[in-house]
Amino acid sequence: MSADHRVKIVNLLARQQPADIVGLPESQWVDFKSAGPKGPYDLSLEAKKYELAKDVAAFANAGGGLLVCGFKATRRSTDLHEAVVRPMPFAKRLINTERYKGIINEYVRPLIDVEFHWYDDPAQPELGYLVIDVQALPESGRWALVTKTLSDKEGLVKGGIAVPIRHGDQTEYLPPDEVYRLLNSGLRGEPSLEVDLAVASGSAVGMEIVEETIDALVRKRRRELLACLPAEERASRRHGDDFGLLGSKGRAAEELARLGALPASLPEILSRDLRSPQQYREEVDEYLVRCRPGILPVLAQAVALQRTPLTLQVVNNSEAMLHQVEVIMAVEGGYHVIVDAPASAPDLGRLPWPEPPIPYGEKNPLATSVFPGQLPAPGGYRPGRWPSPAPVLPTWVDSEDGLVITFPPVDVRARATVHLPPITLYSPRGSEAAASCRWTATCTNLSGREKKVLGIPVEQLQVTIPAGPEDVEPVVE
Structure with missing residues (x-):
C-alpha cells in the first residue's frame, strides 16, 4: 500500500464509507x-499502555502513519499482509484522548506530534472509528524511545528502553x-546525516491513452504508406476490418493479367515492381500489426517529454558538509523514467516508426523488404546532445517489482540545497494524484542512512484524437 492510501482511508471515513476499507492491507503507513469492550486500547491494562506507546513510537521512527481503530484485520494463508475483513465500530465514550496523550507523553521520548480524529459510522451514529495520526520525527530528533519495557507477565519494567520501528506491516x-552504536556516536559528538528530498520543480506525468487514439495513428500511418499506390488502387478491398483482403480467385486473376502484360525485355522486368497493389497493401498491414504493440509506450514517451521535467533537490539540515550524497529512489505504481531528454520535444504527429516496406513501384526482384516492426522501448531517448564531457546521468532499473532510480552523488554544504539532474x-496507464516514492540517502563522510517517503505531484493528462480531419496530431488535455 502506498502513502497515498493514508489519504484514501481518511477520505472514505469522512464520506462515511467504512465498508469500502474492507480488503485494504496493513502497510508501512497503516x-x-x-x-x-473497553475500546481499542484498554488503558486499565499495563500491556495496552505499552502497546499504545510502542505503536506511536514505531510510526514516528519510520515515516509516520495512521493507527485506524475499529476494524478487524487478519492474514489468510494466501495473503502477504494482514488485511481488513470487517468494520468493528465502537462507542465514542470508550475513547479518552487526554488519557491517550498522557500515556504517550509519559512513555515516549522525545515528545511525538499526534492527532486524534473521530468518524461516525453511517448505520449506527452512536458508534464510529478513531484515527490516530502519528507524524514522523525529523532525523535530528530520532530515535523515539519507549521508556519502559514489557515483562513476560505483561507488566511494565522501569529502567528499560525499547526502540520500535515500523517495517512493512x-x-x-x-x-x-x-542502539549501542547510536549511544557511542552521541557520546563522541559525531554529527548525524540529516537530509531531506523535496520537489524543486515540475511533476510526474500520468496519462490516459484510449484505444481509439492508437487506432487513429495506425490509420494515419497506413494512409501515408499507401499514398505511393496509383490513385485507382488506393482504396482497399475490405473484409470485416480495416485491412484490405483479396480472395484467392481474385488474386489469381490479377496475377494472370499482370503476367500477360509483362514486357519481353528482361532489363525492363528487373526495373519494375513485381508486387501487385494488393500484395503491397498486405505488406503494409503486416507491418502495422507488428508495430501496434509499441505505439502506446512511444506515444506516452512523446507526450511526457512535452511537459516540464521533474527536478528533485537534496536539503542538508545539518551543520556538517556532506560529501558524495547518493540518493536511491523506488517509485511505485507502474512508472517509467527518461533520464536524458532530447533537445526538443518530439512531434506527436511524427512518431519514430520503424523502417516500413519498400514503397510500391520501387521494389525489383533483387530488393527485399526488411522491417523490424518494433518501436523503441521506454527510456530509449539517448540523443547525445550534451557537450563533451557528458554529464553523469541517473541510472535506473525498470522491472516487474517497480522502478528504482539511482542519482549521481552530490556534495551538499551545511544548511544548503543541491538540485539533482532532472528526469x-x-x-x-494513468495514476493517482501523487506518486509514492521510497528513498534512501547515504554519504561518504558520515555514518547512517536516511530513509523516508516522498509524495511527488502528478500532472494528469488525457491523449485523444479530435474529430475532424484524419491527419491531425494527438491532442493532450
Missing part, C-alpha cells in the same frame, strides 16, 4: 486495530548493537 525493534517520470 495499522488497523480492533476494539474490545509489522513492528520490529532496533537491534541492541545498533521525466511518467505512467502510460
Whole structure:
C-alpha cells in the first residue's frame, strides 16, 4: 500500500464509507486495530499502555502513519499482509484522548506530534472509528524511545528502553548493537546525516491513452504508406476490418493479367515492381500489426517529454558538509523514467516508426523488404546532445517489482540545497494524484542512512484524437 492510501482511508471515513476499507492491507503507513469492550486500547491494562506507546513510537521512527481503530484485520494463508475483513465500530465514550496523550507523553521520548480524529459510522451514529495520526520525527530528533519495557507477565519494567520501528506491516525493534552504536556516536559528538528530498520543480506525468487514439495513428500511418499506390488502387478491398483482403480467385486473376502484360525485355522486368497493389497493401498491414504493440509506450514517451521535467533537490539540515550524497529512489505504481531528454520535444504527429516496406513501384526482384516492426522501448531517448564531457546521468532499473532510480552523488554544504539532474517520470496507464516514492540517502563522510517517503505531484493528462480531419496530431488535455 502506498502513502497515498493514508489519504484514501481518511477520505472514505469522512464520506462515511467504512465498508469500502474492507480488503485494504496493513502497510508501512497503516495499522488497523480492533476494539474490545473497553475500546481499542484498554488503558486499565499495563500491556495496552505499552502497546499504545510502542505503536506511536514505531510510526514516528519510520515515516509516520495512521493507527485506524475499529476494524478487524487478519492474514489468510494466501495473503502477504494482514488485511481488513470487517468494520468493528465502537462507542465514542470508550475513547479518552487526554488519557491517550498522557500515556504517550509519559512513555515516549522525545515528545511525538499526534492527532486524534473521530468518524461516525453511517448505520449506527452512536458508534464510529478513531484515527490516530502519528507524524514522523525529523532525523535530528530520532530515535523515539519507549521508556519502559514489557515483562513476560505483561507488566511494565522501569529502567528499560525499547526502540520500535515500523517495517512493512509489522513492528520490529532496533537491534541492541545498533542502539549501542547510536549511544557511542552521541557520546563522541559525531554529527548525524540529516537530509531531506523535496520537489524543486515540475511533476510526474500520468496519462490516459484510449484505444481509439492508437487506432487513429495506425490509420494515419497506413494512409501515408499507401499514398505511393496509383490513385485507382488506393482504396482497399475490405473484409470485416480495416485491412484490405483479396480472395484467392481474385488474386489469381490479377496475377494472370499482370503476367500477360509483362514486357519481353528482361532489363525492363528487373526495373519494375513485381508486387501487385494488393500484395503491397498486405505488406503494409503486416507491418502495422507488428508495430501496434509499441505505439502506446512511444506515444506516452512523446507526450511526457512535452511537459516540464521533474527536478528533485537534496536539503542538508545539518551543520556538517556532506560529501558524495547518493540518493536511491523506488517509485511505485507502474512508472517509467527518461533520464536524458532530447533537445526538443518530439512531434506527436511524427512518431519514430520503424523502417516500413519498400514503397510500391520501387521494389525489383533483387530488393527485399526488411522491417523490424518494433518501436523503441521506454527510456530509449539517448540523443547525445550534451557537450563533451557528458554529464553523469541517473541510472535506473525498470522491472516487474517497480522502478528504482539511482542519482549521481552530490556534495551538499551545511544548511544548503543541491538540485539533482532532472528526469521525466511518467505512467502510460494513468495514476493517482501523487506518486509514492521510497528513498534512501547515504554519504561518504558520515555514518547512517536516511530513509523516508516522498509524495511527488502528478500532472494528469488525457491523449485523444479530435474529430475532424484524419491527419491531425494527438491532442493532450
